[in-house]
Amino acid sequence: MRSSDGDAVVCSGLVRRFGERLVLDGLEMRVPAGERVLLTGPNGSGKTTLLRVIATVLRPHGGEVRVWDKPLPAEAKQVRPDIGYVGHEPLIYPTLTVGENLALYASLYGVDGGRIGEALDQVGLAGRRADAAGDLSRGMRQRLALARATLHRPALLLLDEPTAGLDEDGRARLAGLLASHDGSAVIATHEPDWFAEVAGSELRLAAGKAA
Amino acid sequence: MTAYRALLRKDLLLELRGREIVPAMLAFVIGSLVLVRFGLGGVTQAGGTQAATGLLWVAAVFTSMLALVRSFAQEREHGIWDGLLSTPADRAAIWAARASATFVFLALTQVVAVPLFWLFFLQDGPSPSILVLVAALLLADLGVAMLGSLLAGLTGGIAAREVLLPVLFLPFAIPLVTVAVRVTVHTISPQTSGFHTFEGLGFLALYDTIFGLLGWALFEYVVED
Numbered sequence: 001m002r003s004s005d006g007d008a009v010v011c012s013g014l015v016r017r018f019g020e021r022l023v024l025d026g027l028e029m030r031v032p033a034g035e036r037v038l039l040t041g042p043n044g045s046g047k048t049t050l051l052r053v054i055a056t057v058l059r060p061h062g063g064e065v066r067v068w069d070k071p072l073p074a075e076a077k078q079v080r081p082d083i084g085y086v087g088h089e090p091l092i093y094p095t096l097t098v099g100e101n102l103a104l105y106a107s108l109y110g111v112d113g114g115r116i117g118e119a120l121d122q123v124g125l126a127g128r129r130a131d132a133a134g135d136l137s138r139g140m141r142q143r144l145a146l147a148r149a150t151l152h153r154p155a156l157l158l159l160d161e162p163t164a165g166l167d168e169d170g171r172a173r174l175a176g177l178l179a180s181h182d183g184s185a186v187i188a189t190h191e192p193d194w195f196a197e198v199a200g201s202e203l204r205l206a207a208g209k210a211a
Numbered sequence: 212m213t214a215y216r217a218l219l220r221k222d223l224l225l226e227l228r229g230r231e232i233v234p235a236m237l238a239f240v241i242g243s244l245v246l247v248r249f250g251l252g253g254v255t256q257a258g259g260t261q262a263a264t265g266l267l268w269v270a271a272v273f274t275s276m277l278a279l280v281r282s283f284a285q286e287r288e289h290g291i292w293d294g295l296l297s298t299p300a301d302r303a304a305i306w307a308a309r310a311s312a313t314f315v316f317l318a319l320t321q322v323v324a325v326p327l328f329w330l331f332f333l334q335d336g337p338s339p340s341i342l343v344l345v346a347a348l349l350l351a352d353l354g355v356a357m358l359g360s361l362l363a364g365l366t367g368g369i370a371a372r373e374v375l376l377p378v379l380f381l382p383f384a385i386p387l388v389t390v391a392v393r394v395t396v397h398t399i400s401p402q403t404s405g406f407h408t409f410e411g412l413g414f415l416a417l418y419d420t421i422f423g424l425l426g427w428a429l430f431e432y433v434v435e436d
Contacts, residue, residue: 055297058436073435080299091294093221093285095228100221107217108298148294 006069008033008156008184009054015062016049016208023049025208026063031156031184038195039188041205047188048088050205051158054186055085067156081109084154086162090145094134098125098144101133102151109152119147123173138165146177155183163191214300218308223315225285232281236274236320241327243270248331263332264395268351268388271321272381275355278316279380280373282309282363292367296434306360306430313356321348339398343408347394350415354387354422361426364433390414 009031016024024046031037039047052058053065056076065072067079085091092101102116120126123143128136133144142165149157162174171194178185178198187195192202204211226232247266286292295305325348333339362379366372394411 052293055293057293057296077299080297083297085293085297087290087293089290089293091291092289093225093291094289095225095285096221100224104217104221105294105298108214108295108300110213110299 006033007031007066008035008068009186010066010069011050011054011063012065013063014050014053014060014065016046016053016058017061018049023208024053024060027205027208028210029203031186034182034184035200036178036185036187036195036198038192038199038202039186039205040190040192040202041211045205046208047205048160049208051085051160051186051188052087054156055083055087055158056080057085081152082155083158084149084152084156085158085160086142086145086149087160090133090141090148092133092141092144092148094132096133097130098133098136099129101144102148105148105151111152115151119151122150122177123147124169139167139170142166143170143173146174150177150181157181157183157185157187159185159187159189161189162187163189163194214298215304215307215311218300218304219311222308222312226312226316231284232278233316233319236277236316237323239277240270240274240320240324243273244324244327244331260332260399261392261396263328264399265388265392267324267328267332268392268395271317271324271351272355272384272388274320274324275313275317275352275359276377276380278313279359279363280376282313282360283367287367292434302431302434303427305434306364306426309363310353310356310360310426313360314352317352317356318349321352333399339395340408343398343412344395346412347391347398347415350412350419351387351391354415354419355384357419357426358383358422361422361430361433364430367434368436387415387418390418 007030009029011027011029014024014027015022027046027050039050041047049058053060053072054067056072056079059073068082070079096104098120099116102119103113106113106116117126120129123146125140125143125147128140133141136144146162163171166174175198187199189195247263286295296302359380362376366375366379369375390411394408397408397411
């Protein structure tokens, strides 16, 4: 756990383009260790792109991004074990079973296979371990995505609309996951009220900048 | 190595479940050899062995394209790249696992294609040195798999990848095919043209080493966005 290591995330003048389109336009952001920050804003405001940059999936095109005081992308490899990322897609192989998907990610994160059962229990998927991931409903796939992202107990959770597709039980389990997570989190959402109890602050984006 | 093994297992499991690549490769290579057999009518005429051998390798290269255009298909279609790239696994391990899986698919295809080639074209003529032929096939398959997986990663995010991948891949494959054909022909009917089989195999090994090193070193930058 890195909660005493200073800021979890610092973005300074962050710029990211897709072709000619400027998606993040000199963004400033700070996530203190242990704090949960909500990212809000209209569609296309840059929330997903910001999470992907912090998740080390996209390179910044300008400015500076530091995760646990390590600059990206130069030290991306060092911070990846501490990041758990839930994207728009569940990031799982539909033709593999639930268990096989998590076993793959457990190997990639260097996590013991015994942790898979715990992660599935936490999201209520213990009974679906042998089912093909592609046979799961949208909400169940989202639960699997949460299990995948928390499998290695990351110090920084990056969640892109984590409530999407979740039913009441799924939302209760997400709340439980966040309550038991003692690290930092950046959560992009269109439901800030739902996260009000767990979130420390809110950053509203508009056209790639803090509004 | 843990990440490589897990990724290779995943790539082989995906094919075992989906059966998208190997059956298509088998159908293509068998169809090609049958067509060539009826087109050439055997190898009794002068230069027939060389022509048939060349066609075996051309069929092998085009068959490999079927595997390469489907490389990373699930990662692309289901947005799984973000999941793999956000893990601490070395990105070169993703390339190495994909290249290994492609190598396995090519080798499986040739287990069927080579006996068929012998049956169609060499049954009544001289037999190749099996050991040299297998070595040439494995070395050439390895080169195709390593180069092809690197280029498949490079073109993965491009809409016209099915067109672009062969355009990029085939020129690089020319030296590989040329030498592989010469090695194969030489094992069937040794000539005193100054060509040495082991030099040919050495060239294939050098080709593999170069594209192995390039793939390992460059894949991280190839998949970077």
